[in-house]
Amino acid sequence: xxxxxxxxxxxxxxxxxxxxxxxxxxxxxxxxxxxxxxxxxxxxxxxxxxxxxxxxxxxxxxxxxxxxxxxxxxxxxxxxxxxxxxxxxxxxxxxxxxxxxxxxxxxxxxxxxxxxxxxxxxxxxxxxxx
Amino acid sequence: xxxxxxxxxxxxxxxxxxxxxxxxxxxxxxxxxxxxxxxxxxxxxxxxxxxxxxxxxxxxxxxxxxxxxxxxxxxxxxxxxxxxxxxxxxxxxxxxxxxxxxxxxxxxxxxxxxxxxxxxxxxxxxxxxxxxxxxxxxxxxxxxxxxxx
Numbered sequence: 398x399x400x401x402x403x404x405x406x407x408x409x410x411x412x413x414x415x416x417x418x419x420x421x422x423x424x425x426x427x428x429x430x431x432x433x434x435x436x437x438x439x440x441x442x443x444x445x446x447x448x449x450x451x452x453x454x455x456x457x458x459x460x461x462x463x464x465x466x467x468x469x470x471x472x473x474x475x476x477x478x479x480x481x482x483x484x485x486x487x488x489x490x491x492x493x494x495x496x497x498x499x500x501x502x503x504x505x506x507x508x509x510x511x512x513x514x515x516x517x518x519x520x521x522x523x524x525x526x527x
Numbered sequence: 528x529x530x531x532x533x534x535x536x537x538x539x540x541x542x543x544x545x546x547x548x549x550x551x552x553x554x555x556x557x558x559x560x561x562x563x564x565x566x567x568x569x570x571x572x573x574x575x576x577x578x579x580x581x582x583x584x585x586x587x588x589x590x591x592x593x594x595x596x597x598x599x600x601x602x603x604x605x606x607x608x609x610x611x612x613x614x615x616x617x618x619x620x621x622x623x624x625x626x627x628x629x630x631x632x633x634x635x636x637x638x639x640x641x642x643x644x645x646x647x648x649x650x651x652x653x654x655x656x657x658x659x660x661x662x663x664x665x666x667x668x669x670x671x672x673x674x675x676x
Contacts, residue, residue: 400539521586523589
């Protein structure tokens with residue numbers, strides 16, 4: 398009886414410690430997955446921005462985002478990092494464009510809907526030749 | 528026969544086995560998650576430094592098209608006229624990290640238009656061949672090499 402009691406106590410303590418470490422590992426793995434997905438989204442958006450020479454309307458039609466202000470466009474993503482509506486969004490990518498016609502500068506920020514920022518990139522694009 | 532105290536029975540053996548398995552799986556999961564995070568952080572650093580260099584390269588090209596020459600925005604510009612292309616073949620590198628750089632090569636035409644010939648990430652460090660072969664050449668005696676009296 399005494400042995401069983403000790404076994405149960407030790408098992409309970411070890412299990413609790415392991416569950417705590419499992420939880421931390423799960424959180425870390427989720428953060429890594431979010432960071433990887435955010436990087437992929439940011440890189441893809443940056444290359445699209447360069448390819449369309451900084452034209453936000455063209456960028457939005459390629460990436461599935463929408464222009465939210467004069468120099469700003471946004472893409473919303475759901476929990477699985479698929480493009481979605483704002484109502485289902487868990488993450489978003491915001492592109493802010495500025496600069497002259499010859500050289501445009503875009504700031505890409507990928508954030509969680511709560512506001513935490515995963516990635517922030519500066520990208521430059523040659524403007525369209527008139 | 529009176530048995531008392533804590534004995535090592537089948538329950539203890541099962542416990543040891545279960546805790547051992549649990550601990551191993553937990554540690555593997557934890558290490559795997561940490562490795563994933565470290566890789567993701569390294570990728571984030573690389574992507575950031577790449578786009579910083581990319582932005583600098585675009586600015587340098589903008590300056591070159593505007594007629595700048597010599598060192599532009601801290602980058603050493605090398606230019607050579609190409610009679611076949613009738614263009615100034617211009618190349619420069621933008622640093623990304625201690626060991627990586629973005630190498631850019633463009634053909635700059637007289638009408639201030641340009642074609643990109645190369646735009647790639649490459650190693651910045653010089654290759655150093657280790658040709659040293661630390662073997663006894665026969666010139667010194669064993670005593671000199673070992674320092675023995």
